[in-house]
Amino acid sequence: MERIINRETNKTVIVPLDHGLTVGPIKGIDCNMGEMVNKIALGGANAVLGHVGIPLHAHRGYGPDIGLILHLSGSTSLSPDANYKVLINTVLEAVKFGSDGVSLHINIGTKSDPEMLENLGMVARECREYGMPLIAMMYPRGQNIKDEYDVGVVKIVARVAAELGADLVKTNWPGDPDSFKQVVDGCMVPVIIAGGEKKGIKGILEITKESVDVGGAGVAYGRNVFQAENPTSVVKALCLIVHKNYDVDEAIKESGL
Numbered sequence: 001m002e003r004i005i006n007r008e009t010n011k012t013v014i015v016p017l018d019h020g021l022t023v024g025p026i027k028g029i030d031c032n033m034g035e036m037v038n039k040i041a042l043g044g045a046n047a048v049l050g051h052v053g054i055p056l057h058a059h060r061g062y063g064p065d066i067g068l069i070l071h072l073s074g075s076t077s078l079s080p081d082a083n084y085k086v087l088i089n090t091v092l093e094a095v096k097f098g099s100d101g102v103s104l105h106i107n108i109g110t111k112s113d114p115e116m117l118e119n120l121g122m123v124a125r126e127c128r129e130y131g132m133p134l135i136a137m138m139y140p141r142g143q144n145i146k147d148e149y150d151v152g153v154v155k156i157v158a159r160v161a162a163e164l165g166a167d168l169v170k171t172n173w174p175g176d177p178d179s180f181k182q183v184v185d186g187c188m189v190p191v192i193i194a195g196g197e198k199k200g201i202k203g204i205l206e207i208t209k210e211s212v213d214v215g216g217a218g219v220a221y222g223r224n225v226f227q228a229e230n231p232t233s234v235v236k237a238l239c240l241i242v243h244k245n246y247d248v249d250e251a252i253k254e255s256g257l
Helices: 019-023 033-043 054-056 091-098 113-130 150-165 177-185 201-213 233-246 250-257
Strands: 012-016 047-050 065-069 103-108 134-140 166-169 191-194 218-220
Touching: 012 166, 012 233, 033 047, 033 054, 033 233, 047 054, 065 250, 091 113, 091 177, 091 250, 103 150, 113 134, 134 150, 150 166, 150 177, 150 201, 177 201, 191 201, 201 218, 201 233, 201 250, 218 233, 233 250
Parallel strands: 012 047, 012 218, 047 065, 065 103, 103 134, 134 166, 166 191, 191 218
Antiparallel strands: none
8 A cells, every 4th residue: 555655644646547448549648658657657646547558558767666556447438338337357467467556436326336336345355365455436427316526425435435345435526625524534444536527737736735634635636637738747736735735826836837
């Protein structure tokens, strides 16, 4: 876990790069993946997260070390049910790659969530057997969900992950600090927030600050980092807020944004 969560702050900055499976070669990850991982590492991120394409093809130059989280589930935007995430890899394969952790994406509220919950329980058991940290990406999403950012449903999906054995939970920001504090307080393991659709840099930094101030354990931002004009500076600003408790304006100035 020390390769993923800073042992001094008990927080983390993770950059997911798993989007290529879902939506293909979008801006930022449409060419040399190794270059993007280098930029993220230079900013000081704790880990990158993605499919086997990262260890197979995102070859990095020498520079700052960075953790690797292997994503074990997925679907594509071309699927008739893109919310149904199937298992596409194993914990044992992650061990063979030398991964520092594994992750699963689970959508709760869709007709296929029973199968996804079954997979989460199975993977959690395998992770305990191999001593592999498990990050659960938990989203209230599907036919039974009216608002996936409503604190009532966000609290449920975060707790589900903890109950089934996840070591770290990634979920939606419910919109305000008081609501997110309810999510954190109702979950037995650290909770980090997802970035979602691309937002303005200052806005995402403000949300980051609000989340850690009420007990959040950090962030896992993808497009808001790898599609930024300067991904390294964005990661630096995030790390200053998450690990150094900087104010947003201070982080912007110090990081050169």
